[in-house]
Each structure stands twice: as structure tokens, then as C-alpha cells.
Amino acid sequence: MRKLLVAPIFSMICILLTASTGSGQHHFEITPSISVSGEYDDNIYLDPDDEVSDYITTVRPRLSLALVTQHTRLEAAYSPSFVWYNDEDENNTTRHEGSLTYGQQLGRYLRLDISDTFIKSEEPLETTEGIVGVRHTRESYWRNTGEARVGYQFGAENNFSVGFRHEYLENDDPTVDDGREQSPFADVIFWLNEANGLELAYEYTKADFWREHGEAGDDYTGNSASITYLHRFGPHVTTSLGYTYTDRDFDGDTEDYKIHEGNFGYEQSFSPNLSLSLGIGYFVQDNDVSDNEKGYSYNLSVTRRIGEYTSMVVGGAGGWNEAYLEAERRGFSKYWSGNARIEHQLMQALSLYFGGSYRKDKDDTGRTWKTTRGNVGLRYSFLRWFSAGLEYAYAKRDDDVNADDYTDNCVMLTITASRMFRW
Template sequence: MKKNIFVSQALFYIIFSVLVGSVTAEEGGRIHIGNLKVIPGLKIQEVYDDNIYLANGTNDSYEAKESDWIFHIKPEVTFDYTFHERGGLKLAYFGDLAYYGEYSSNDWQKHEVLFDLDYKAPGGFIVGINNTYVNTDDPYSTANDYKLGVPLTKRWYNDMAGKVGYEFSRRFRVLAFYNFFKQDYKEEVDFTQDYRVNEVGMGVEVRLLPKTWGFVRYHFGERDYYTHPPGTGVTESNDSDFDSQRVNLGINWDTRAKLSGEVNFGYLWKKYDNVYDSNGDPYEDKDTWIASTFVSYKATDKTGVSLNITRALRESYSDTNEYFTDTGIGITLQQKFMDKFTLTPGVSYSNNDYNKPDNESREDNNYRANIDLDYQIQDWLKAGVGYAYDRKDSNYLEYDYTDNRFMISLSGIY
């Protein structure tokens, strides 16, 4: 009954979208108020997931695989203000409301607010602020896979990246950076994931080609775990706070180039504040190469390809000395055909190498693949089907899983 109610609501939204979309399509498909564009959107999606808890499928009841249908309603709205030839200001909201067919106690919501300012003054002054706030209880974890697959893990995080600088003669830029990140879990049992990061940096960019820039950047950062519940044995004198320094080199492109994104490789040094963790095990300072590369190439109006390469050190908890090296690569192809259809296949692989002792070593291999087919019904309305495959192979059996998801959706952005 509950699912039927949501399906009825979804049908109402579709009809409403079609009616509103028909009006706006005649007006050009966008709402304009001077330099301001208001862009509302809505996506409804039905997903069949054959392993909603990402269990390994053993006979143990805790690891039994369960499947379900999950219905998503994803509203969004973007306010986009353009500074003529000088950049822009965006404020956006993205929502995801998920409703399970059988396991309705797992229903979750995700709310995301984005603020983005990018401005370059006529004299060469540059300022940029990008801030993302997310409040969610979805089961998809964070970068360190904490409670991956566990429903209703309530948390929020705020991720801000700021820069100011100056461009000389359109050939040379000097920039200063400030980044801030904070993550907070609602339940005290998840206190090992509560932390904040402050990072400052500076960089130089040089124009190499008309639309290509080379850069070098230096950052110094501090991570502080700020929750220490009484009785846990975790204090400021044994938690996994650390300082980090990193140097990055790479190239990026102006937004109107066929190539977009950034090639970014570097080196990281991490030094812990404390000598021992709450279990009496010593912390191990670490240095290694890192990467944060994402490049898209638009070969033709109908064909595009993107490549991402990542490498990072990821902390597991505030109460242990455990961390892992996360190294990954992925590629996605986008191909339009017959005017109305777009096919998007993608594959990725990552390796998680943990710093456990040799006799307890842990290594995870993660494999992902997806394929999506979209049909453009109108310039503001499209339908899609998709499939996603996700597998983790670990030498610790309890972390293994295989997940298959089948999706069908209808979305409109006007």
C-alpha cells in the first residue's frame, strides 16, 4: 500500500512536469530573470537491488543477501547567476528520497546544498568559493567505507574549498587556498568518524597553450578528531589526529576547451600527533605519492570519454592506528546515436591496501561496471534504463560482497 501511494505521487509529478515543461519549452526551456537562470528538475527512479545490505551471502543470518525494490524521488533546483564574461554564482539543492518496497524501515533521505562562486575581475583579481553541505542517512558510507551497506547511518558533512589570487597578463597566476571539511555522525557509537580538517596552501599557474595551464601547489593541513565519549578510552592524547603536507603538479584546461578537468599528481607526508593509539599500538608516519585526476575529452558533438585516477591515504577510525592506501582508475564513454539516444558505459577498479601486520594483512579489490541508455523525449525530458555491478574481493571474507542493480528512470530539467 505504501509503495502504491508513492507511485501515485510520482505519476502526479510526471504529469505536472509535462505540463510545466510544455510551457517552458515554448519559452526556450529555461526561466530567465535578467542574468539569473532558475533551473528546476525532478527525477523518479525505480531500482531493483539484489543485495541491499552488501552482504557476503554466507549462511550466517547477519550476512544473508536480501533483495528489494527501491523507489527514488529526486527533486532539484539551481539558481545560476552569470557575471558577464567574469564567472558566475550558483546556489543549488539536490534531494534523494528513497522508499523500499519490502524493507520499508530502511527508507532514507539525502539532502545536498551547493554554493559555488567563481569570479575574475577585469584587473586580474580572482576569487572562488565552493561549498557543499550534505545531510543523509543513506547506506553508501564515505570514502573509508565505514558501515558500508548499513541502513540509517545518520550523518552530515560540509566540504568547502576557497581560493583568492591574481592573474598577470593572462599568462601567470598566483593563488592562495583555504579548505575546510567537517563530518559529524548523529549516534555516539559512530564517534570514531567525527572529525574536522583545516588546510591552507599556495600555488602558481602558468599558461602553456591558449587553453591549457600548468600548476604547482603546496598545502599544509590538520585533521582533528573532536569526539571522545567517556568510557571509550579515546582521548586527545591517543586519538589519530595528524598533520599533513602535500605537493601537487599538473595541468588543467579552460572551460571551453575540448579537454576539461585536471591532471593532478603529487606527494603526501602524514605525521601523527600522538605516539600510541587507544589500544597501545604505535602510530606510523607515512609518505607516498597521491593522485586526484579527472579528465574529460569531447571528441565530437556525439562522442565523449572521461578518465579518472585516484590515490589517497584514508584513515579508518579515531581509536586505532589503521589506515589504508586507496588506488583507483576508471573510464567512462558517452556516445549519442540516432539523435535521441545516449549510451554511457563505464568501468572502474580500485585497490585498498591496509597497514595491518604481515600476519593479519588485509587487501581489498573493488570492481565496478555500469551501463546506461537514455532516450531524449524532449529537450527537457528524458527516460533511461541502466545496470550497475559492484564487487569487493577481500582476503577477509566478512568484507566480500557482490551487488547487481537494475534501474529505470524518468527525469526532467527545464
């Protein structure tokens, strides 16, 4: 854990020192908070047959800060969580979660942006965006994701960027792959006139994997390049037509492949309360030996605000996916998904929310699995700096491999105290 924290902490210290030397006007915000939660989970190991339930108590102090000057913006947060299991107390642990976002205007046209997130947890369902694999133990894991980017603006809307992405995963479970992905990248967006633009992007990826027991998955290198034509039909409608090429070259026996994908996108803002984003496409996976895979891709997001008290997001995505730096190494798969979330303010201090998602995956062996998730909850604010939340969450997986099936129900009550100081 120590080696994973050194780089983010060192970066944060350097940034703070740099930001503090600014001579322009600035404002500073610091928000300490503490949350205490009680949770009942009826299947803590996500087992298909021998379900084990437990009561879990968590105490989570948190500190966040924001510093804004004329040329600098810094946001950082850190929260340890002290976790106690009532029955399965061998799972008692301390979780860690941290985030850092930093932007610095280096000159009139040159800008530096850095972001980093770190999480240590034993929860089998990861909260990191894009990670859908699950675990069937409560052994801890660490995931760190960072990006650094330098951008040069050479017009009102024209920008050229180069950067580097890094993701690292380490597991206490010796039978699960540890690994890292390193990806230098570059992209440019150039508008020929008010209506027509062009976007080019390239990324190189090097991925390495290892584990303590057994044989780790094959390392690989890969390239991804895309070209997209953009067209505006006025200030509220933008369309795009693009092509993306991706390849993967594995060191071992895993089959190499190339992916060709064409796509069309449409975005429209109908009003401040309604917007639409839609994309459709078609892809072909060109395998070195086995038969090629092909299919349609799509993405949809509709954001709607109804009156003053209700907001709604409905969407979905489908196409192809890669999963290598996860607890479940599924490789290339095709998927289809949909989701919805609604939030309604019942009164000034009380709000209700509920949401759900469904996803179906199919890998190159024909194995399929379906994942359903949903939640509903209430949030209540009181005494100015206090809030309470009550939530029920449901998760179910129906897999062709029965050992990976699970159904999980969880109820959580959380009390939070938080206050912001600003000067």
C-alpha cells in the same frame, strides 16, 4: 543536521544579496525539475551472507540557478529526495543534496572563489569523489565540504592563492567516527618565460574525531609541501617534475609517519578530440617505529572522441592513499586502480553509456581488498522537457576480512521533467 546547514545557507544568502546589487549586464537562469525513480537492489545492507533485497521509490524535486555578471558568477542547486522502502520501511528517509559555487572579481588582479557541497544520505556506497569506504547499514550520515580561496594574479599566467578547506562528517551510527578536517593552504605558480615555470604549494591539516559509543580514532595534525618544475614543449605539450613531502602527527598510539614522493608528469593535447595525461612516481613512507613502506605511483587519463556520436575516457591511478574521515578508518594504504567509460549516441534522443572500474588496496597490516564496479544504461529525451533513464549497476568487494565482502546488483528506472528559464 540544522547546524550543518546554517553556514552554507547563510553564505548563499549573502552571496545572492551581493550579486544582486551589481550594475553591469547580467543573465540569470533558473531550472526547476522533478525526478521519480523506481529501484530494485538485491543487497541493500551489503551483507556477505544474509542478503536482503528491496524495492525503493524516490521522488526528487530539484532547483538550480546560475547568475552571471561582468565580475560575478554564482551557481547553486538544492534537491531533497523523499525515499520509501517497500519492505524495510524503517529505512524511509529524506535525503538532501546541495552545492554552491561562487566567483567574484574583487579588483583587476584580485579574485575570490567559494565552493560548498552538502549531502545527507543513507546509501552505503558514498558518491562523494575520493570516498571509497562502505557501510553495512542504512543509517543516515551527513558530509559537508567547503573551500574559500583568494587569488592574486601578478602576470598573464602567474597566480598566488591562499585559502581554507573544511570537511565535516556526522553519522547516525554511534559506532562510526564523526569528524572534521580543517586545512589552510597557499600555492603559487610562476612562469619564468614561455617554456619554464615553477609551482609551490603548502597545506596544514588539523583533524579531530569523536563518536557516541566506543573510542574514536586518534586526532592528528599534518603538513604537506610540494615543489614542481613545469616545462612546455610548445602549446600542446607540458611536462612536470616534482617533489612532495607529507607528515602526520597523531595524538594517541597511532604511529606517526612521513611520506616523500617524487613524480614526473606529461600532458599532451593531440587534437580537439584526443588528449593524454600521464604521471609516474615513487614514494617512501618513513614510519617512526615500524619498517618503512615504499612503492610506485601513477595516474593516467586518455580522453577520446570518435566521430560525432562516441566519447571515451580510459584511465587509472595508483600509489598511496589516506582514509580517516570515512565510515571505514583504514589509515594509510597502497592502491592500484583502473577505469573506463564509453558513451554513444544511438540516435538524436537516445544514448547508451557503460563503464567500469577495478581497485586493489593494501593497508599497513598486509590486509588487501579488491573492489569492482560497473554500470550500463540508456537515456532517452522526449517531449522537449522530459527524459527517461534505465540503468543497471554492479558492485563487488573481495576482502581478506570475509565480513566485509559483498556483491550488489541494482536496476533503476528514472523519469525526469525539467525546464530552464532564462532572462
